[in-house]
Amino acid sequence: MVQEIGLETPGEQAALYSAPPSREDLGLAAALVADAEQNAADGREQERLAVMARNLVVGVDNEQSRDELNQIAVWHYEQSAACFRRAVVGYESAAKIRRDENKGRQCLEKAARAEKAAVLAELAAIELKGAAERAERRRE
Numbered sequence: 001m002v003q004e005i006g007l008e009t010p011g012e013q014a015a016l017y018s019a020p021p022s023r024e025d026l027g028l029a030a031a032l033v034a035d036a037e038q039n040a041a042d043g044r045e046q047e048r049l050a051v052m053a054r055n056l057v058v059g060v061d062n063e064q065s066r067d068e069l070n071q072i073a074v075w076h077y078e079q080s081a082a083c084f085r086r087a088v089v090g091y092e093s094a095a096k097i098r099r100d101e102n103k104g105r106q107c108l109e110k111a112a113r114a115e116k117a118a119v120l121a122e123l124a125a126i127e128l129k130g131a132a133e134r135a136e137r138r139r140e
Contacts, residue, residue, distance in 0.1 A: 021097055029097040033107065036090025040114050043083030047121055050076035054128070063139075070132050077125035084118035087111075 021029070053073035060066045091111035095104045 021099065025097050029094040032090045032094040036087040036094065039083045039087035039090060043080045043087060043117060046076045046080035046083060050080060067132065070128050074125045074128045077121045081118045081121035081125065084114045084121060087114040088118065
């Protein structure tokens, strides 16, 4: 015998209900957003340092110095990507707590921007690593 299941039982109705976030939850969300913003700022700073190292490579004639500057740029790009990834986690966690349409959407939009920045930093690091490997093969 097949019985149709609806939302008539109290347990099924309770399963769909979620309580609004408490004051502590909202405080946690605010702290997560603040932490994510700090991580994003750190990521931008690391990216700025990577670009500076990358620009210094252009004026250097010594191969060893050029390789070291490339390694520094790669390290800063990797640190930048890690900071942006931490920011994504913070923003997404805050969005789960802040179910309000505007606040949650803002957190998700910031998470998407941080994700894009992380991907770009990772791609820049991969590009520099590949260029360094090609230069090494040419020297051999």
